[in-house]
Amino acid sequence: MDATAVAPDLSPLTRGIRPRLVAIDVDHTLIREDRTLSAVTIASVARAREAGVEVVLASSRPPRGMRAFLGELSLFAPVRFVACQGAHVASYDEDGDLETHLRVPMEKRAALAAVGHARAAGASICWYAGERWIIEATDARIEREARNARFDPELGRFEDQEPPEKLLLISPGLDETLALADALREHVDAEISNPRYLEVTAPDVSKATGVAWIAEALGVEASEVVGMGDGRNDLGLFAWAGLSVAPANAHPDVLAAADVITHRNDDDGIAAALDALVALPQG
Numbered sequence: 001m002d003a004t005a006v007a008p009d010l011s012p013l014t015r016g017i018r019p020r021l022v023a024i025d026v027d028h029t030l031i032r033e034d035r036t037l038s039a040v041t042i043a044s045v046a047r048a049r050e051a052g053v054e055v056v057l058a059s060s061r062p063p064r065g066m067r068a069f070l071g072e073l074s075l076f077a078p079v080r081f082v083a084c085q086g087a088h089v090a091s092y093d094e095d096g097d098l099e100t101h102l103r104v105p106m107e108k109r110a111a112l113a114a115v116g117h118a119r120a121a122g123a124s125i126c127w128y129a130g131e132r133w134i135i136e137a138t139d140a141r142i143e144r145e146a147r148n149a150r151f152d153p154e155l156g157r158f159e160d161q162e163p164p165e166k167l168l169l170i171s172p173g174l175d176e177t178l179a180l181a182d183a184l185r186e187h188v189d190a191e192i193s194n195p196r197y198l199e200v201t202a203p204d205v206s207k208a209t210g211v212a213w214i215a216e217a218l219g220v221e222a223s224e225v226v227g228m229g230d231g232r233n234d235l236g237l238f239a240w241a242g243l244s245v246a247p248a249n250a251h252p253d254v255l256a257a258a259d260v261i262t263h264r265n266d267d268d269g270i271a272a273a274l275d276a277l278v279a280l281p282q283g
Helices: 026-030 039-050 063-072 108-121 140-149 174-184 207-218 232-240 252-257 269-278
Strands: 021-024 054-057 081-083 088-092 098-103 124-129 132-135 166-170 189-194 197-201 225-228 243-247 260-262
Touching (some): 021 207, 026 063, 039 269, 054 063, 054 207, 081 207, 088 207, 108 166, 225 269, 232 243, 232 252, 243 252
Parallel strands (some): 021 054, 021 225, 225 243, 243 260
Antiparallel strands (some): 124 132, 124 166, 166 197
């Protein structure tokens, strides 16, 4: 994400009442730039849950790419999480078994059309269906994504796969990402999560729809939800939730949209925001 010199201001978190649910993005928000969870953040999540706040991870990552972090935070079933940019709501038990609660796959024809555009643009293509990550060929971008995701893809023909919940298109640069997004948005939802990453789902699917599904199941209103994130693909969640929080390292568009700016992810900004929210009185 873009480095910024924005000063944190947590003062808005000293007012109001404690939220019932907090939805937190993973990369560049919850975890540090070295892709680790700090002990400070782990402890703050535990305190929030002890105070009765439902903590939901909401990421563009596939389920298996979230499993390790969910385990470190003890967010096991029945606690649910949002994966694949909102297209997959699921939970993991302590044995690592996945239970899917909501799955919104793309139409296969639309997915294959997006693959064609991506190939023409020179983008690397990742096809996510359930816990599977399928690629047709590997390259340096795919290898980097595998290190970030903490698991490896499998080789296969996209035409032979079940419809995906999400495609991740990794472009050479921002210009190519923007052009791909423009080319695809007539038929699918295409959200930019970082300058080279385009998250492609079925139309009208987003982190907001996934978090809203969990909130409704728990009897929680949008006004009782706090959304936390750093990327442009979090803006839909910000618009839906009652309060939005961005770390100071967030994209400028996200900083402009956020109600609250906390410390950078490398400075445990989410932990600071959670502690401030937990200190609020219950409604």
